Amino acid sequence: MKPRVGITAGDPAGIGPEIAEKAAADPRVQAACDTRIYDSPGSFAVGAVSPEAGRAAYDAIVRATRDALDGTIDAIATAPVNKEAFALAGLPWKGHTDLLAHLTNASRVAMLFYSEQLRVVLATIHVPIVDVPRLLTRDVMDFTIGITARELPRFGHARPRLAVAGLNPHAGEHGVIGVEDDEVIAPAVQDARARGIDVTGPWPADTLFGRAARGEFDAVIACYHDQGLIPVKLLGFGRAVNVTLGLPIVRTSVDHGTAFDIAGRGVADPSSLVEAILLAARLAARPA
Numbered sequence: 001m002k003p004r005v006g007i008t009a010g011d012p013a014g015i016g017p018e019i020a021e022k023a024a025a026d027p028r029v030q031a032a033c034d035t036r037i038y039d040s041p042g043s044f045a046v047g048a049v050s051p052e053a054g055r056a057a058y059d060a061i062v063r064a065t066r067d068a069l070d071g072t073i074d075a076i077a078t079a080p081v082n083k084e085a086f087a088l089a090g091l092p093w094k095g096h097t098d099l100l101a102h103l104t105n106a107s108r109v110a111m112l113f114y115s116e117q118l119r120v121v122l123a124t125i126h127v128p129i130v131d132v133p134r135l136l137t138r139d140v141m142d143f144t145i146g147i148t149a150r151e152l153p154r155f156g157h158a159r160p161r162l163a164v165a166g167l168n169p170h171a172g173e174h175g176v177i178g179v180e181d182d183e184v185i186a187p188a189v190q191d192a193r194a195r196g197i198d199v200t201g202p203w204p205a206d207t208l209f210g211r212a213a214r215g216e217f218d219a220v221i222a223c224y225h226d227q228g229l230i231p232v233k234l235l236g237f238g239r240a241v242n243v244t245l246g247l248p249i250v251r252t253s254v255d256h257g258t259a260f261d262i263a264g265r266g267v268a269d270p271s272s273l274v275e276a277i278l279l280a281a282r283l284a285a286r287p288a
Helices: 016-024 027-032 051-070 083-088 096-104 129-135 138-155 169-173 180-194 205-213 225-236 271-284
Strands: 004-008 034-038 075-078 110-114 119-122 162-165 199-203 219-222 241-245 251-253
Touching: 004 016, 004 051, 004 271, 016 027, 016 034, 016 271, 027 271, 034 051, 051 075, 051 083, 051 096, 075 271, 096 241, 096 251, 110 138, 110 225, 119 138, 119 225, 138 162, 138 180, 138 219, 138 241, 162 180, 162 205, 169 180, 169 199, 180 199, 199 205, 205 219, 205 225, 219 225, 241 271, 251 271
Parallel strands: 004 034, 004 075, 075 251, 119 219, 162 199, 162 219
Antiparallel strands: 110 119, 110 241, 241 251
């Protein structure tokens, strides 16, 4: 029996509804799973941010999550939502990751960007750069390293080789260019190694991602959003998949946004959503 994957169509004013239909019709998707699209009834101004569209996208996510929790579907693959539309709708969540954690009562989650060439987990996610050093605590690093080591075997890496990127240039140069690498990241790595996790770092970020892409590491833990996502999207844009680690359900997503500038023109590329659905089906078919 094929896995059942729910596809949320995302912000109805963006490209989500278009790529959801295209992805569901893809022969590879149809061979791998059965799909159900959760879309937003009503009429919306294409290409425009609105509270109505934000609320509609939210409602579709809630319906799909409820069905995943009760077993009606086996996994969720999500088209993009718009964070500004969420805010205009009065929703307190910045996007899928924190919303899904709330809906599933997950205590802590992490964001993995998965591609065949490079896999990156983010220690901090949608926060201003100025706040990253304060938020990059020992507890955050311990959690992120631990959940990455625990979850990567589901993706075919039985004993994952992990590397942690340094926060500062040259990983701080032993305190010359910032103290966070020596005072926060290095102790977390040492403690994880003592627990049997194959992890090293902090490594200078400007060379680490190339090393990982060449196969030296199975995943990189990045300190902040753009540090991790720039290399992922440079190497695999349109093929990378966003996976939420730590949920009681399988959830994957695209590696791009709502693309209001091309919405309604019929030219949106569904490749990333296709990859997200295929990965969701693969994960749902395996024991967690």
